[in-house]
Amino acid sequence: MSKTALILGVSGQDGSYLARLLLEKGYCVVGSSRDAQMSSFANLAKLGIKEHVQTESVSSTDFRSVLQVLKKVKPDEIYNLAGQSSVGLSFSQPMETYESISVGTLNLLEVIRMLEMPVRFYNAGSSECFGNTDGERANEETPFRPRSPYAVAKAAAFWQLANYREAYDIFSCSGLLFNHESPLRPERFVTQKIVREACQIKSGKQKKMSLGNISVKRDWGWAPEYVEAMWLMLQQDKADDFIIATGHTSSLEDMVETVFSLLDLNWHDYVEINPALLRPTDIKISLADPSKAEQELGWKARYKMKDVAAMMVEECLEGMTK
Amino acid sequence: MMKKALITGVTGQDGAYLAEFLLNKGYEVHGIKRRTSLFNTDRIDHLYQGPHEKQRRFVLHHGDMTDSSSLLHILRKVQPDEVYNLAAQSHVAVSFEEPEYTANSDALGALRMLEAIRTIGLSEKTRYYQASTSELFGKVQEVPQNEKTPFYPRSPYAVAKLYAYWITVNYREAYGIYACNGILFNHESPVRGETFVTRKITRAFSKIVLGLKKCVHLGNLDAKRDWGHAKDYVEMQWLMLQQEVPDDFVIATGKQHSVRDFVDAAAAELGITLRWHGSGVEEQGIVDQVQMLENKDFDATVQVKPGDVIVRIDPRYFRPTEVETLLGDPTKAKEELGWEPQISFEELVAEMVAYDMEEARRDALCQDKGFRVNVYNE
Numbered sequence: 001m002s003k004t005a006l007i008l009g010v011s012g013q014d015g016s017y018l019a020r021l022l023l024e025k026g027y028c029v030v031g032s033s034r035d036a037q038m039s040s041f042a043n044l045a046k047l048g049i050k051e052h053v054q055t056e057s058v059s060s061t062d063f064r065s066v067l068q069v070l071k072k073v074k075p076d077e078i079y080n081l082a083g084q085s086s087v088g089l090s091f092s093q094p095m096e097t098y099e100s101i102s103v104g105t106l107n108l109l110e111v112i113r114m115l116e117m118p119v120r121f122y123n124a125g126s127s128e129c130f131g132n133t134d135g136e137r138a139n140e141e142t143p144f145r146p147r148s149p150y151a152v153a154k155a156a157a158f159w160q161l162a163n164y165r166e167a168y169d170i171f172s173c174s175g176l177l178f179n180h181e182s183p184l185r186p187e188r189f190v191t192q193k194i195v196r197e198a199c200q201i202k203s204g205k206q207k208k209m210s211l212g213n214i215s216v217k218r219d220w221g222w223a224p225e226y227v228e229a230m231w232l233m234l235q236q237d238k239a240d241d242f243i244i245a246t247g248h249t250s251s252l253e254d255m256v257e258t259v260f261s262l263l264d265l266n267w268h269d270y271v272e273i274n275p276a277l278l279r280p281t282d283i284k285i286s287l288a289d290p291s292k293a294e295q296e297l298g299w300k301a302r303y304k305m306k307d308v309a310a311m312m313v314e315e316c317l318e319g320m321t322k
Numbered sequence: 323m324m325k326k327a328l329i330t331g332v333t334g335q336d337g338a339y340l341a342e343f344l345l346n347k348g349y350e351v352h353g354i355k356r357r358t359s360l361f362n363t364d365r366i367d368h369l370y371q372g373p374h375e376k377q378r379r380f381v382l383h384h385g386d387m388t389d390s391s392s393l394l395h396i397l398r399k400v401q402p403d404e405v406y407n408l409a410a411q412s413h414v415a416v417s418f419e420e421p422e423y424t425a426n427s428d429a430l431g432a433l434r435m436l437e438a439i440r441t442i443g444l445s446e447k448t449r450y451y452q453a454s455t456s457e458l459f460g461k462v463q464e465v466p467q468n469e470k471t472p473f474y475p476r477s478p479y480a481v482a483k484l485y486a487y488w489i490t491v492n493y494r495e496a497y498g499i500y501a502c503n504g505i506l507f508n509h510e511s512p513v514r515g516e517t518f519v520t521r522k523i524t525r526a527f528s529k530i531v532l533g534l535k536k537c538v539h540l541g542n543l544d545a546k547r548d549w550g551h552a553k554d555y556v557e558m559q560w561l562m563l564q565q566e567v568p569d570d571f572v573i574a575t576g577k578q579h580s581v582r583d584f585v586d587a588a589a590a591e592l593g594i595t596l597r598w599h600g601s602g603v604e605e606q607g608i609v610d611q612v613q614m615l616e617n618k619d620f621d622a623t624v625q626v627k628p629g630d631v632i633v634r635i636d637p638r639y640f641r642p643t644e645v646e647t648l649l650g651d652p653t654k655a656k657e658e659l660g661w662e663p664q665i666s667f668e669e670l671v672a673e674m675v676a677y678d679m680e681e682a683r684r685d686a687l688c689q690d691k692g693f694r695v696n697v698y699n700e
Contacts, residue, residue, distance in 0.1 A: 167642030
């Protein structure tokens, strides 16, 4: 019999790629969105799998809503990718950020506990929990030092998971994913903004690009392969938490340069720094040590920042000519 | 000019001690209390000033940490120089039963207050104290715990407090609010909530001695804690807000005792020596000797005798995830704030027993004269 997976937040980047992966693996995939009837599931459509994913309306901040869908779907695996996903937005919506991330996770854990389901639960943690690591590579033992309302909410969700795993023996895993990008990233994420606007500049539709702090350094990977790590975590004998990253860090300036040079442009001619885009607190550099995932899950990133940028630019140019 | 302080959780143990402390410092003190059907102001009744008194310096407001608008209204009206956020669902065991409520009041409550300070435009004026907790250390990563020890929260209470801790740090760094976390280790007093283990022990023993109760049921006797006196600790909360630069501090005694030690110490205060028999859930605390204490005017009515089992274990009080040991390192508070706790563990136990003994004697007297006595069951 085929397994059933429930993906909360299926309309997002990771949810869509994960749905595709699980369909390929023969899963019955149920995906949720806050309002499934109003949602266009454009990302699922782009991947050509919209018809193959059964969709449900779920608001994870609402206990009844979570209870109902779990009773109905009876999933073998739950992937909670729902929640406010932007660090920048969390400074202007701190409350909504906490509720969607932390209360949502708590509701899922409580319902699993109440129904005594033998379900395996993946929760989207975040590298943002680490904050600045003083030049050290973050591993699974590195203490958190969150620097935004988003990161604080993700840290709380991480510990809730650890607590329910230890207190009630729920098979639950947090993936501490470092930045992972793809053509499905919305434009409020800086990588996609750079790609889209650089392509606009290339085609003459735009003259300048405004950016905030381009000295920040991040570990950027390729989202379609990160969702494999999520699945792998739930196939182990023992539930545990893992860092998922490439292990390579580059600056936003490097990324800008890569994207512009792919388009044969010199970024210095187009990029303006706008202090209004600076965040109240930001992480200067994030460094990851993904060796535990390689050793225990056999997972290793194939694509680095330059590959990711190239694939995003290619897709963007293709989209513009359509 | 007279400084104004706003205390959330003013009806609680720390709120009451802090209110009294600040009033003595000359502050105008405003407190927020939840609306309840039953009066719950007994800890601050001695400070109360009615609305018709002139030059009132202690004012209570109805409000709730789960209601942003109530906080906004009170902040706008009071315009406090200092906010002490002591309100919380403060019981670790209860947080396993009410995890969402705990998150709402403890985690989001702190965020709501910080947001309200920003919204009212008080970011530069108002200093903010967040009641953080040693429970953050949970499954301790080093001994003793200081300000640099990584957290490992082990209960929904601790996870909610972890959020409050970091959001306080974030609002300090992001918006320049003078905001501090006091990471307080356990602190007790005669007005500690009756469901906390220390108070449960001193109350139960006082009743047992007078024959009002037979036995007390406890959970993990081997849990070790760093216990201080709440009265000492509130001074520290105030000190943190009087510095040049806001920072986070561990507040502790640096000494550790087990729950069993506390039980033995409380018994000794009443002239009882216990011997422990059995192990695990079968373990019992049995009266070994009863000694008539001098200068204690209740000895004539002592109702326990050697052989009585007065402590038993009930696994109901075990927690799904237990915090076995907590020990604080208060060096930073000593060095930077010049703070040192004044009241010893033994003095703390003695004060709590004396207070509860007086209540028990009042109950015994009432019962003796045929009046009904309130029995608060757990």
